[in-house]
Amino acid sequence: EPEVTQTPSHQVTQMGQEVILRCVPISNHLYFYWYRQILGQKVEFLVSFYNNEISEKSEIFDDQFSVERPDGSNFTLKIRSTKLEDSAMYFCASSDSSEISPTDTQYFGPGTRLTVL
Amino acid sequence: QKEVEQNSGPLSVPEGAIASLNCTYSDRVSQSFFWYRQYSGKSPELIMSIYSNGDKEDGRFTAQLNKASQYVSLLIRDSQPSDSATYLCAEYSNSGYALNFGKGTSLLVTP
Numbered sequence: 001e002p003e004v005t006q007t008p009s010h011q012v013t014q015m016g017q018e019v020i021l022r023c024v025p026i027s028n029h030l031y032f033y034w035y036r037q038i039l040g041q042k043v044e045f046l047v048s049f050y051n052n053e054i055s056e057k058s059e060i061f062d063d064q065f066s067v068e069r070p071d072g073s074n075f076t077l078k079i080r081s082t083k084l085e086d087s088a089m090y091f092c093a094s095s096d097s098s099e100i101s102p103t104d105t106q107y108f109g110p111g112t113r114l115t116v117l
Numbered sequence: 118q119k120e121v122e123q124n125s126g127p128l129s130v131p132e133g134a135i136a137s138l139n140c141t142y143s144d145r146v147s148q149s150f151f152w153y154r155q156y157s158g159k160s161p162e163l164i165m166s167i168y169s170n171g172d173k174e175d176g177r178f179t180a181q182l183n184k185a186s187q188y189v190s191l192l193i194r195d196s197q198p199s200d201s202a203t204y205l206c207a208e209y210s211n212s213g214y215a216l217n218f219g220k221g222t223s224l225l226v227t228p
Contacts, residue, residue, distance in 0.1 A: 035216075043161060043205065045215035056214035091160050093216075103149050103168055104209075106216055108160040 002026045004109035006092050012115045016081050021112045023075045023092030032075045033093040033106060034067065036060070043091070049075065082116045089113050119144045121206050123219035131227055136193040138222050140206030143187070150189045152180060153205040155221065161205055165191070196226040 005024045013019050025032050034046040047057045049067050064080040075094075079086055090113075093106040120143040130136045140150070149168045153161035167173045167180040167189065179192040193200055203221040210217050 031214075033215075042220045043207075043216075043218040045210070045217070048214040056210075056212050058215065089160075103166065105151070105163060105166060107163065108153075111160045 004092055004094055004107055006090075006109040006112050008112060009110065010113045010115070012117065013082055015084060015116055019079050019082055019114065021077045021079075021090050021092075021114070023077070023109055024073050025075055025092065025094035026096070026107060027073070029094035029096045029107075031055075031095045031104070031106075032067075032069070033095075034077045035091045035093065035108075036088040037091065037111075038085075038088045046077070079114075082114075084116050087114055087116045119147065119208065119210060119217050121208055121217055121219035123204075123206055123222045125220055126223040127225050128222060129225045129227060130196050132196060132198060134196050134226075136196045136200065136224055136226070138191040138193075138204045138206075138224065140189045140191075140219055141187055142189070142206075142208055144208075144211075145184075145187060147187075147208045149209060150180075150182060151207045151216065152178075152189075152191045153207060153218075154200075155203045155205055157203075161218075164204075193224075196224075198226050198228055200224060201226045 007022045032049045037043045048055045066078045089111045091111045092109040095104040095106045122141045152164045165180045167182045173180045177194045181190045205221045206219040207216045
């Protein structure tokens with residue numbers, strides 16, 4: 001069964017450093033997402049991406065965040081200058097709709113645990 | 118701002134019993150709802166989606182949606198210890214791109 005994959009599973013970085021989290025969405029999916037979950041808190045939406053453009057972003061997704069689809073398979077989240085409060089699980093998700101529908105199912109990857117020291 | 122509310126629990130049920138998980142939502146025009154299961158340290162895994170008023174059954178799971186009362190529930194029949202996890206209720210944002218999650222209800226099924 002196709003699944004979303006993410007690398008690395010765990011990333012440790014120093015405050016102020018740049019990190020890139022990588023995701024390979026399910027191959028025929030068209031919409032891609034990033035969510036984060038701070039330990040003990042709820043899953044929060046960061047950004048959605050379609051047709052090489054951001055379709056929606058949350059207040060969390062400020063100027064130090066960026067997303068890119070550098071090739072036909074990868075989808076990346078870059079954090080330019082990490083802060084202690086960026087420590088969280090970051091989940092990539094994808095859905096297969098060609099146009100947004102309230103019935104779209106989003107499938108989540110296993111996540112990357114980011115620890116900022 | 119759309120809100121999805123869940124009792125954090127923990128909800129403890131004995132093995133073989135029915136577990137009932139509830140979720141309320143604030144936006145009367147919300148159309149679709151999703152139940153995800155999340156084991157500790159793992160990612161959300163879709164269990165069921167529901168879009169219409171009434172019940173939807175899938176194996177041991179039944180989702181119920183009541184749009185008039187603005188609540189969604191998930192029933193797990195014949196609960197197993199492996200069902201012990203946090204159950205997340207989610208709906209789409211007004212834009213239709215972002216899933217808005219509740220904080221989740223922790224379920225513990227005791228042998």
